[in-house]
Amino acid sequence: MANMSLTKNPMLAQDPNVRNRNFEEVALGYTEEQALDEAQRCLHCKNKPCMAGCPVMVHIPEFIAETAKGNFEEAYQIISHTSALPAVCGRVCPQESQCEMYCVRGKKGESVAIGRLERFVADWHNAHSTVAPEKPASNGHKVAVVGSGPSGLTCAGDLARKGYEVTVFEALHLAGGVLVYGIPEFRLPKSIVQKEVDGLKALGVTIATDTVVGRTLSIDELMEEYGFEAVFVGSGAGLPMFMDIPGINYRGVYSANEFLTRINLMKAYLPDSDTPIQHPKKVAVVGGGNVAMDAARCAKRLGAEVYVVYRRGMEELPARKEEVEHAEEEGIVFKTLHNPVAILADENDDVCRLRCIRMELGEPDASGRRRPVEIPDSEFELDVDSVIMALGTSPNPLIKSTTKGLEINKKGGIVVNEDGLTSRENVYAGGDAVTGAATVILAMGAGKTAAKAIDEAISRK
Amino acid sequence: MYRIVRKESLRPTVNLYEIEAPLIAKKAQPGQFIILRVDENGERIPITINNHDPEKGTVTIIVQTVGATTEKLSHLNAGDCLQDFVGPLGKATETEGKKKVCVVGGGVGCAIAYPVLKKFHDDGAEVHAVIGFKSRDLVILEDDFRSSSDVLKICTDDGSYGRKGLVTEALKELIEEGNQYDEVFAIGPMIMMKFVSKTTEPYGIPTTVSMSPIMIDGTGMCGGCRLSVGGEMKFACVDGPDFDGHKVDWDLAVKRNQMYQEFEMHKHEETCNLFKKEAE
Ligand SMILES: Cc1cc2nc3c(=O)[nH]c(=O)nc-3n(C[C@H](O)[C@H](O)[C@H](O)COP(=O)(O)OP(=O)(O)OC[C@H]3O[C@@H](n4cnc5c(N)ncnc54)[C@H](O)[C@@H]3O)c2cc1C
Ligand SMILES: Cc1cc2nc3c(=O)[nH]c(=O)nc-3n(C[C@H](O)[C@H](O)[C@H](O)COP(=O)(O)OP(=O)(O)OC[C@H]3O[C@@H](n4cnc5c(N)ncnc54)[C@H](O)[C@@H]3O)c2cc1C
Ligand code: SF4
Numbered sequence: 001m002a003n004m005s006l007t008k009n010p011m012l013a014q015d016p017n018v019r020n021r022n023f024e025e026v027a028l029g030y031t032e033e034q035a036l037d038e039a040q041r042c043l044h045c046k047n048k049p050c051m052a053g054c055p056v057m058v059h060i061p062e063f064i065a066e067t068a069k070g071n072f073e074e075a076y077q078i079i080s081h082t083s084a085l086p087a088v089c090g091r092v093c094p095q096e097s098q099c100e101m102y103c104v105r106g107k108k109g110e111s112v113a114i115g116r117l118e119r120f121v122a123d124w125h126n127a128h129s130t131v132a133p134e135k136p137a138s139n140g141h142k143v144a145v146v147g148s149g150p151s152g153l154t155c156a157g158d159l160a161r162k163g164y165e166v167t168v169f170e171a172l173h174l175a176g177g178v179l180v181y182g183i184p185e186f187r188l189p190k191s192i193v194q195k196e197v198d199g200l201k202a203l204g205v206t207i208a209t210d211t212v213v214g215r216t217l218s219i220d221e222l223m224e225e226y227g228f229e230a231v232f233v234g235s236g237a238g239l240p241m242f243m244d245i246p247g248i249n250y251r252g253v254y255s256a257n258e259f260l261t262r263i264n265l266m267k268a269y270l271p272d273s274d275t276p277i278q279h280p281k282k283v284a285v286v287g288g289g290n291v292a293m294d295a296a297r298c299a300k301r302l303g304a305e306v307y308v309v310y311r312r313g314m315e316e317l318p319a320r321k322e323e324v325e326h327a328e329e330e331g332i333v334f335k336t337l338h339n340p341v342a343i344l345a346d347e348n349d350d351v352c353r354l355r356c357i358r359m360e361l362g363e364p365d366a367s368g369r370r371r372p373v374e375i376p377d378s379e380f381e382l383d384v385d386s387v388i389m390a391l392g393t394s395p396n397p398l399i400k401s402t403t404k405g406l407e408i409n410k411k412g413g414i415v416v417n418e419d420g421l422t423s424r425e426n427v428y429a430g431g432d433a434v435t436g437a438a439t440v441i442l443a444m445g446a447g448k449t450a451a452k453a454i455d456e457a458i459s460r461k
Numbered sequence: 462m463y464r465i466v467r468k469e470s471l472r473p474t475v476n477l478y479e480i481e482a483p484l485i486a487k488k489a490q491p492g493q494f495i496i497l498r499v500d501e502n503g504e505r506i507p508i509t510i511n512n513h514d515p516e517k518g519t520v521t522i523i524v525q526t527v528g529a530t531t532e533k534l535s536h537l538n539a540g541d542c543l544q545d546f547v548g549p550l551g552k553a554t555e556t557e558g559k560k561k562v563c564v565v566g567g568g569v570g571c572a573i574a575y576p577v578l579k580k581f582h583d584d585g586a587e588v589h590a591v592i593g594f595k596s597r598d599l600v601i602l603e604d605d606f607r608s609s610s611d612v613l614k615i616c617t618d619d620g621s622y623g624r625k626g627l628v629t630e631a632l633k634e635l636i637e638e639g640n641q642y643d644e645v646f647a648i649g650p651m652i653m654m655k656f657v658s659k660t661t662e663p664y665g666i667p668t669t670v671s672m673s674p675i676m677i678d679g680t681g682m683c684g685g686c687r688l689s690v691g692g693e694m695k696f697a698c699v700d701g702p703d704f705d706g707h708k709v710d711w712d713l714a715v716k717r718n719q720m721y722q723e724f725e726m727h728k729h730e731e732t733c734n735l736f737k738k739e740a741e
């Protein structure tokens with residue numbers, strides 16, 4: 001008999017007033033008892049509505065069934081059949097708008113905690129599994145991957161398992177893409193990402209860091225001089241956007257990318273790091289997505305009072321619900337229905353205030369969301385010494401400008417067909433480089449699709 | 462890891478390193494830079510490529526010791542390795558089509574100025590050079606400059622070598638003497654580049670400067686290196702490092718560069734103490 005509790009098993013978390021001063025993981029995951037109990041809530045629906053909500057079609061009822069029986073390794077094998085990074089996705093997928101949104105249990109009460117179960121199973125596997133992945137025999141074909149974010153890592157892993165000799169070229173000194181430079185340690189411990197990268201190396205994947213494709217090497221050279229038969233571009237959407245308001249270059253105004261890179265990639269919060277970070281006292285983070293939540297919660301951990309300034313309402317915040325709740329618990333103040341109009345500074349050009357205007361929601365726009373409109377004469381100023389812009393990113397133009405014949409759309413994304421093939425023969429692309437800033441799971445899905453297409457194309461030759 | 466194959470001390474605080482980096486050596490062009498990290502906890506710092514040898518697969522950089530990272534670097538020797546070395550980054554300097562130019566270098570900026578000057582010279586331009594240093598014992602690359610320029614003026618702040626005074630005065634004289642430059646190219650401390658730009662502005666001489674804002678990734682991802690040029694936002698690591706000196710918002714650039722002064726001074730002291738202890 002299924003567990004008919006209307007609510008999910010809650011996941012233990014560090015106390016908000018403790019965790020908002022450290023960088024250790026916030027959510028502590030399920031215990032075995034909790035996982036068994038939660039897995040009992042699944043009704044094993046025949047038509048599997050939840051699966052339709054997962055971009056990579058994880059076999060959800062099947063893995064939960066094994067979990068309920070305590071067969072955690074079997075459960076892991078089922079997930080890893082379709083998802084390359086379960087320990088990551090279980091933590092960062094926006095489940096409430098994907099798998100869990102379609103769960104029948106959600107119609108009355110809360111959905112099954114699919115994400116938490118996925119995380120539990122993946123962590124259990126990482127802690128208990130002793131089987132090292134075996135390096136498959138080489139099939140003699142070479143494929144290059146540009147970028148080591150979730151799309152690139154997934155594509156590389158799938159091809160390596162089929163025997164391809166894969167080299168991943170990464171511009172930064174560490175592999176992982178946004179998973180290492182963007183998403184903070186307290187939400188996704190870097191050791192988890194490292195484990196995934198080490199797993200790929202064990203499969204025979206070569207990771208070439210410190211290599212900027214388009215500068216150190218071009219895509220044409222990779223194919224013509226180095227003998228790569230296909231290239232997958234997973235270079236992400238790393239170009240930060242800034243608001244066109246006065247004062248945007250004052251000292252203390254950061255893009256979320258810069259602020260998060262200093263903290264996550266360069267470990268500026270640790271005393272032995274050589275990279276500096278400002279320790280602001282009062283911070284305004286502009287934006288409402290995951291990136292804004294991460295920046296806000298990092299600033300909080302550096303000791304600041306933090307406002308999130310967002311032009312729509314609480315309901316419209318695009319961030320994962322869990323992150324918003326965690327941020328609120330940690331004492332971050334949401335100034336929704338507010339929009340910045342100017343940044344003010346003192347005589348040294350150091351930020352001292354953010355001028356905002358109040359907004360209200362008007363008619364729905366093209367995207368169906370109600371458009372925020374300014375309320376006349378409602379300007380006021382927030383006392384802050386730092387402003388972090390988390391307004392989104394667009395694809396970096398470097399690859400486009402150094403690769404002949406690569407078609408790009410109006411927003412700078414690489415144009416691909418349903419197989420991930422670009423306008424250039426043997427050049428594939430996926431993830432944020434194609435879609436603009438999206439999600440980990442979508443990027444992984446795109447890496448998978450391209451790996452399949454690359455394998456088919458090369459096998460056909 | 463990237464091996465140092467040769468280290469040469471040019472001045473007590475200025476070192477030249479030749480580093481094994483075959484892919485970068487193949488691609489480098491004057492005006493481009495690399496980003497390096499000395500060790501695992503190290504900061505990423507940008508350094509201009511001074512020279513490169515595609516056959517040997519090496520890249521030469523000249524580095525002035527100013528803070529913690531460059532201090533650490535100065536304690537490495539031939540045979541030691543750098544953790545990271547990535548490039549070539551930024552756009553190459555445009556040297557083509559210029560008939561007569563004046564290259565102005567300040568301090569260790571001369572290390573950056575030299576490859577650009579040599580390219581102008583090799584492309585057939587008449588090249589004048591004005592290089593300035595604090596004092597005689599800080600002069601670097603004099604022979605290199607002499608062999609590639611048609612006119613060379615050396616200035617020192619204290620008059621201990623060459624003429625006493627600032628590079629801007631020597632530059633102004635050359636202009637007043639009737640030299641018609643197609644371009645003035647300035648590399649050195651921000652403040653020097655600012656005043657070179659101010660000097661050439663009334664004469665309407667196109668002036669290019671090589672900006673050195675604080676950088677992290679160097680790939681256009683963080684926006685930390687942004688400058689205001691002609692009222693537009695530019696990222697120095699991908700749109701530069703060369704910009705029109707008459708359009709740069711200098712006051713902003715100078716102030717942004719001093720953002721982490723306190724932290725840096727502290728780190729430098731810490732590092733120096735560490736090395737002192739080791740030496741004891
Ligand atoms: C702060 C933050 C928080 C987020 N939170 C979530 C979340 O909670 N849940 C979620 O699902 N999604 C989240 N996202 C979005 C998600 O991380 C991205 O959609 C995903 O990482 C995209 O993967 P990707 O493989 O396309 O590219 P990226 O992860 O962006 O990786 C691209 C890699 O390519 C490298 N590269 C770029 N250009 C070159 C080049 N020329 N040569 C060599 N290498 C190059 C980059 O250095 C980078 O390492 C978040 C994003 C950010 C920034
Ligand atoms: C494109 C470019 C080319 C450069 N080329 C050379 C060169 O050929 N030779 C050379 O000696 N120096 C060069 N520099 C300057 C060099 O990067 C800095 O001296 C170095 O980063 C200082 O590091 P530090 O830790 O030793 O000193 P710090 O104590 O960190 O800083 C000392 C000074 O360097 C500046 N600085 C600090 N960090 C950075 C950073 N990440 N990027 C830029 N400036 C920074 C600070 O504003 C300060 O004025 C270049 C800078 C840029 C941006
Ligand atoms: S991968 Fe993401 S969307 Fe798919 S089942 Fe797991 S948590 Fe849900």
Ligand code: SF4
Nearest residue numbers: 042043045050103104
């Ligand atoms: S919809 Fe919910 S209850 Fe039904 S199979 Fe999926 S997870 Fe289980």
Ligand code: FES
Nearest residue numbers: 679681683684698
């Ligand atoms: S250094 Fe980060 S964008 Fe230029």
